[in-house]
Structure formats: C-alpha cells, structure tokens
Amino acid sequence: MTLDVAAIAEELQRLAFETATGECDGWNALEKAVRQLDEANLEERLRTAKTSWLLARATHSYRGAWPSPAVPNRYGVVATDGSLLNPDRHSPVRYYVINLGGVVLSYGEPSGARMGSHARLYASEDDLYLSDLSRRIPVSGAVLGFRRAVEELQHAVELVRSADPPVVVLQDGTLILWGLESQPDFVANWALGPFLDALKALREAQVPVAGFISYPGSSDVMNALRVSVCDYPPQGRTVNCDHCRARIFTEGHHPACDILPDVPDRVLFEHVMRLEPGARSNVFASGSTILDRYPEDDRIQFFYLHTGTEVARVEVPAWVARDRAILELVHAAIVDQCSRARGYPLALQEAHELAVIRAEERRAVEILVDRLLAEHGVVMRRSAKDRSKRGRYV
Amino acid sequence: MCDQSGAERVGEIIETSTVGFVAECDELHCLPPLGSLVRVRGAEGEVIYAVVTYGETGSIDPGRRVVRRGSADLRDQAIYQRNPELRHVLRSVFSAAAIAYRRGDRLSYLLPPLPPPLHFSVERVSLPEAQEVTDQPRYFAILAQYRGEIPADQLLAAHARYLYDVRQSDRDWLERAARELARIFKHDYDRLVPLLEALDPDLA
Numbered sequence: 001m002t003l004d005v006a007a008i009a010e011e012l013q014r015l016a017f018e019t020a021t022g023e024c025d026g027w028n029a030l031e032k033a034v035r036q037l038d039e040a041n042l043e044e045r046l047r048t049a050k051t052s053w054l055l056a057r058a059t060h061s062y063r064g065a066w067p068s069p070a071v072p073n074r075y076g077v078v079a080t081d082g083s084l085l086n087p088d089r090h091s092p093v094r095y096y097v098i099n100l101g102g103v104v105l106s107y108g109e110p111s112g113a114r115m116g117s118h119a120r121l122y123a124s125e126d127d128l129y130l131s132d133l134s135r136r137i138p139v140s141g142a143v144l145g146f147r148r149a150v151e152e153l154q155h156a157v158e159l160v161r162s163a164d165p166p167v168v169v170l171q172d173g174t175l176i177l178w179g180l181e182s183q184p185d186f187v188a189n190w191a192l193g194p195f196l197d198a199l200k201a202l203r204e205a206q207v208p209v210a211g212f213i214s215y216p217g218s219s220d221v222m223n224a225l226r227v228s229v230c231d232y233p234p235q236g237r238t239v240n241c242d243h244c245r246a247r248i249f250t251e252g253h254h255p256a257c258d259i260l261p262d263v264p265d266r267v268l269f270e271h272v273m274r275l276e277p278g279a280r281s282n283v284f285a286s287g288s289t290i291l292d293r294y295p296e297d298d299r300i301q302f303f304y305l306h307t308g309t310e311v312a313r314v315e316v317p318a319w320v321a322r323d324r325a326i327l328e329l330v331h332a333a334i335v336d337q338c339s340r341a342r343g344y345p346l347a348l349q350e351a352h353e354l355a356v357i358r359a360e361e362r363r364a365v366e367i368l369v370d371r372l373l374a375e376h377g378v379v380m381r382r383s384a385k386d387r388s389k390r391g392r393y394v
Numbered sequence: 395m396c397d398q399s400g401a402e403r404v405g406e407i408i409e410t411s412t413v414g415f416v417a418e419c420d421e422l423h424c425l426p427p428l429g430s431l432v433r434v435r436g437a438e439g440e441v442i443y444a445v446v447t448y449g450e451t452g453s454i455d456p457g458r459r460v461v462r463r464g465s466a467d468l469r470d471q472a473i474y475q476r477n478p479e480l481r482h483v484l485r486s487v488f489s490a491a492a493i494a495y496r497r498g499d500r501l502s503y504l505l506p507p508l509p510p511p512l513h514f515s516v517e518r519v520s521l522p523e524a525q526e527v528t529d530q531p532r533y534f535a536i537l538a539q540y541r542g543e544i545p546a547d548q549l550l551a552a553h554a555r556y557l558y559d560v561r562q563s564d565r566d567w568l569e570r571a572a573r574e575l576a577r578i579f580k581h582d583y584d585r586l587v588p589l590l591e592a593l594d595p596d597l598a
Binding site: 103105106110111112115340346353 | 476477482483
C-alpha cells in the first residue's frame with residue numbers, strides 16, 4: 001500500500017467539518033431571497049444580465065410544486081444505457097467497444113419485460129478518427145462519450161417501436177450535450193446530428209424522453225436567485241458578474257450575492273422550496289448555449305423531482321414540457337420507477353446492469369485479442385509501461 | 395407458475411464434469427423435482443441419464459442480493475406480475491448426478507466416459523423411458539456415494555419415492571428397490587431403516 005491514509009486523514013476531517021457546517025451558512029438569506037423574489041423583476045434582470053454561468057428561466061414560476069400524479073394503470077418504460085471499452089493507448093491494436101443495455105418494461109395487465117444487451121466493436125478509420133480538411137481527432141475520451149450518448153438514444157428509438165403506448169423513454173444523465181460547446185464544429189455536428197435525429201423521431205412518435213440525473217450538481221436556479229439579490233440594478237446598472245467579480249481584486253468589493261450559500265439547486269429544492277416526496281418543481285429553460293443548435297421543440301428544459309430519497313434533476317424536450325398530460329405521464333412514471341428501486345428508476349438500474357462491462361470481461365477481451373493475433377503469428381507487443389504494470393516485481 | 399407438461403427441454407448445462415452437471419432452467423422456477431430423472435444427449439450421440447440432486451433459485455448476478463418485494467397486500471405470484479423484470483434477473487439452477495449412459499442399444503450403469511458438453515440441453519425423461527432405465531435399481535450404489543449439497547440418504551429416498559410414483563406404485567419394483575438398498579446398507583442398519591421408511595412405512 002503506497003497511499004498514506006493517515007497523512008490525508010486530518011485534511012479530510014477538516015473538509016467533512018466544513019461540508020457539514022458550510023451548507024448552513026447563509027440559510028436565512030436564501031429563505032428570504034426566495035420569499036421576497038419578485039419574478040417579474042427577475043425576468044427583467046435576466047434579460048439584460050451578463051453572467052458567465054448558466055441561468056434558469058422559469059417557464060411559469062420559480063416557486064410552486066406539483067404533487068405526483070396518479071400512476072397510470074398501464075404504462076411502459078424504455079431505458080437504455082451504454083458502457084465502453086476505451087481504445088488502449090498501450091496496445092498495438094486500436095479499437096473500442098460500446099456495449100448497450102436496453103430494457104422495455106410494461107406494467108398493467110399483462111405485465112412484461114424485454115431485456116438485453118448488444119456489443120459492437122469499432123475499428124475502422126472512420127470510427128476511430130474524425131477529421132476535417134486539416135485536423136484528425138481520435139474518437140476517445142469525451143468524444144467517445146458523445147458517441148455512446150448518441151447510440152444510447154438511438155437504441156431507445158429502436159426499442160420504442162415495439163412498445164405499446166403510453167411509454168416513456170428514460171436516459172441516464174443529461175440530454176444537453178453541453179460538452180460539444182468546446183469541440184470543433186465538425187465534431188459537434190458529428191455527434192449532434194444523429195442525437196437530434198433521435199430526439200425528433202421520439203417527438204414524431206409522441207413518445208416522451210427524459211434524462212434522469214441523480215444527485216445533480218447543477219445550480220441554474222440558484223444562479224438566477226443570485227441575480228435576484230444583485231445590488232447593481234438599484235444602482236442603475238445592469239447585472240454584470242464579470243465586472244462585479246473583477247472588483248473583488250481591485251477594490252476589495254463584496255458581491256451582494258455572496259450572502260447566498262454556495263449550494264446546488266437540489267439543496268434549494270429539498271430544504272428551502274421543500275418539495276414533498278413525489279412532487280416536482282415547475283419547469284425551467286436551460287441557458288446552455290448548445291441548446292441554440294437544438295430545434296425549438298426539442299430544446300431541453302428541466303425540473304427537479306423529489307424521488308422519495310433525494311431531489312433529482314429531470315430533463316425533457318420543450319414539446320414534452322408544454323404538453324400537460326405527457327409531462328404528467330413522465331412525472332408519474334419516474335416516481336413509480338424510483339419507488340421500485342430505492343430512489344433510482346428501476347428501468348435505468350437494469351439497463352445499467354446489462355450494459356456494464358466488468359473488469360474480468362475487459363480482461364477477457366484483451367486475452368482474446370492477444371490470442372487471435374498470436375494465431376496469425378503476431379506476438380502482442382504492449383508498451384513497456386503497460387508491461388511494467390502487469391508484471392510487477394521487487 | 396410453471397407448466398411442467400409439454401416441452402421436453404428443461405434447461406441448459408452451465409457447468410459439467412464426469413460425475414454430473416449444473417443446468418440453468420429455461421423458465422424461472424421450472425425446476426425438475428429432487429430425485430427425478432433427466433437426460434442429456436452427449437456430443438457423440440450417447441444419452442446420459444442423471445438424477446436431480448439439488449435445485450435453487452437466486453440472482454443471476456452473484457453481486458446483487460435478492461431483496462423483499464412484497465407486503466401484506468402484495469404477495470406470491472402478484473409480486474412477479476408487478477415486477478416483470480424479475481424473470482430476467484433471477485434464475486433457477488439445478489444439479490444432477492450421472493447414473494448411466496446409453497450408447498446404441500446398450501445401457502450401462504456407469505459414469506459416462508465424457509462429461510456432457512456445456513450448453514447442451516437437459517431434457518425430462520418420458521415415462522416409458524424412465525421405467526426402462528430404472529427397472530433394475532443397481533445404480534442406487536452410485537447415488538449412495540453421492541457427496542454434494544444434500545445428504546446421500548435424502549437423495550436416495552427422494553429418487554426412490556419419485557420412481558415409485560412414476561412406476562404407478564409398482565410393488566414388484568418397490569421390493570427390488572428395497573432389496574437393493576438392503577444390499578448396499580447391509581452393514582449400516584441405522585441408515586437403512588429411515589430409507590425404507592421413507593420409501594414405504596410398511597417396508598421398515
């Protein structure tokens with residue numbers, strides 16, 4: 001064992017103390033900010049605010065909650081999840097594998113389940129590299145993650161075709177491919193095109209899709225509250241966070257919004273908005289700029305939902321959020337799914353179990369590659385670093 | 395819950411050895427009864443006969459524990475109706491001990507020369523075939539030496555009881571079986587008597 005746990009224990013203790021006490025700082029200010037929130041005024045401020053972080057825009061109101069609707073007697077849920085074998089930089093053979101798990105569960109009379117997984121290996125030049133005229137980007141890391149997200153959604157579209165309505169599609173994680181904002185255009189188009197096609201196919205089939213984010217770290221609504229307590233507008237200035245933050249260093253300025261605690265939205269909705277188990281917040285529009293490239297109907301909006309064990313974030317396309325009956329179906333289905341699997345949607349749990357590639361399976365694929373190459377007279381030469389890690393000695 | 399009639403196939407071999415195999419049932423809970431006779435067609439055309447020695451139902455993934463799903467208002471079969479995924483995440487498996495094999499017309503009460511191949515089908519044995527294979531209970535000695543999840547005596551008793559029913563209370567066969575048990579356990583009266591009692595209280 002080379003990690004000296006004792007050496008970091010003291011620091012961890014301090015961190016735990018700060019985490020436990022830190023969330024209480026500014027609690028009263030947050031309660032007051034919510035209570036005194038002037039939504040019309042906030043809307044006006046948001047219209048002109050210059051901030052570098054994401055701001056939630058309420059589609060109805062920032063406050064207010066919707067209790068869980070009755071679970072339909074009959075409904076279906078389709079969930080897909082994916083797992084990766086990443087390209088191995090230390091291996092002479094370059095490939096990656098996407099293993100997709102898919103679940104179709106039907107409730108009511110009769111109930112039923114279809115569950116399965118399928119793996120696909122990608123090794124062609126087109127699969128391994130993206131290129132425009134001047135650049136060649138390997139499909140790995142974050143870029144491979146986009147491909148997985150696309151394939152998960154495409155697989156859900158395939159499964160929906162054989163599911164009886166009403167049916168809800170669930171995805172694990174965000175439907176906002178915000179990571180593409182930092183990618184070159186040709187990479188963004190490569191991922192976004194098929195992703196948006198899949199969203200469109202679901203919309204045309206009138207099948208709602210929802211991205212479920214457990215223990216979300218997002219602060220879009222909290223950021224909007226910060227704008228609401230900003231002292232720039234009373235001084236006749238528009239909200240300008242960059243300007244305000246710069247003054248911390250130049251003038252020792254204390255931003256007015258620092259009275260609010262540094263907590264994510266889930267804390268706001270659990271402890272201040274006090275969502276009851278099963279209830280959801282109103283729907284918010286996201287300020288993520290990648291959404292400008294989504295068609296208006298498929299632009300992702302979100303709400304917070306108390307699953308019974310935590311406040312989760314649920315993302316849906318705008319067309320789902322606009323249709324009261326379909327939104328209620330999504331709400332009820334997720335609450336029901338969470339009640340079946342201790343706070344996390346059962347269908348997503350099972351899709352994950354089908355998709356996950358375990359360590360021994362990863363090793364089995366490596367051994368298979370070694371053996372197949374050996375059959376063709378190629379002795380696998382891994383990198384010296386990799387060999388050093390595999391054959392440890394003293 | 396489980397319709398045992400109809401299809402011959404009950405499951406598929408997932409572990410195999412010279413002395414027997416473990417099979418996973420095609421349908422959850424559709425286990426062949428303890429002591430019943432099953433068969434496998436081997437890779438070389440031989441038919442291997444085996445006696446079911448153990449059955450269990452649990453999670454497919456050993457890392458996932460089975461948890462309670464029911465309540466006072468939701469129980470038994472209704473739990474499966476409400477949780478349709480259970481049929482995909484649970485499985486029933488059973489073990490069987492080889493007792494004989496048939497090659498051509500010849501039936502040998504010996505362990506098979508080769509274990510049955512993995513993934514081959516395990517089938518129920520039809521009534522006439524079971525009657526033919528078990529007509530002479532000489533293979534009881536193989537079962538008497540069984541070492542596994544349950545005591546050998548329990549296995550023998552369950553097997554004899556199953557055959558007595560299959561053979562429609564054939565008293566002649568019962569006497570042959572009792573004589574064979576008496577021969578095997580002639581030096582172990584304490585084991586013999588409970589076995590005969592299990593078979594038929596009148597025999598003890």
